[in-house]
Amino acid sequence: MDETLLAGSTIWLFGRVMKDITLDGKKTPAKPDGQLAGALKQAEAKFARIYSFAFEGNLITLAKPAIFLVHGDGDKIEDKTLAGIGLAITAANFAQDFKIWQYERDDITLRLDPTSGTFGRVLIQQEVGKESLQDYVRGGADVGTPTSLGAARRPRSRLFRSDDE
Structure with a gap:
């Protein structure tokens, strides 16, 4: 893998494609397409449960796996790829069926936290x-007190006041 000037903005996702969630790609006529709508309609758009990601040579494990919009089935994790990312681990450190996806930091996605x-x-x-x-x-x-439609009001804390004041 070649080292490039843009490598510092690359994000690598590690996880598995979800088989029970699919996208139909239908257009919603009421709203114009934006970046996210376009990403969802791509032929290879899928959801994957992501467990960790690599960024700037660091492997970061998510505190809780999350579901992300990805494209394609992902690539097989190989030692050559991990070395190219700058990770000092091998493919054996990942589950055999884990895949890897490559994105730029500013690419649009959708995250679902089940x-x-x-x-x-x-x-x-x-x-x-x-x-x-x-x-x-x-x-x-x-209970039963009418509330505004805005954010809930928090009670104000009492300030300590000495008798000397």
Whole structure:
């Protein structure tokens, strides 16, 4: 692999193509095409679960695997490719069925972070917050109070005031 001036902006994704999610590529007539819509409509557009990525000679493992829009089935991970990226590891460090995709830092993509659990946990608690959920369940003072459509207001903290002031 040749070293080039642009190598510093290259990102390498490591993961597997997802077989249970497909894109149909249909055009949505109500909205004009943008970069993301164009990327989604490409014939080779797929979703892959990505576990790690390489950037500027560093291999970074994602804290939690995420689903990314990729193009094509990915390439087989080979020692020659890893050495060209500047990684001091071998293909044996990856699962045999892992693939690799190459993108530029400014390429457009779509990231999906799947979360599973009960509706109470992944919807209500996530959006309302644990304290507000407890008030709701217990019938706290703010239950039934009309709210604005904007962001939830946070109570202001009290400032300490000494008797000397």
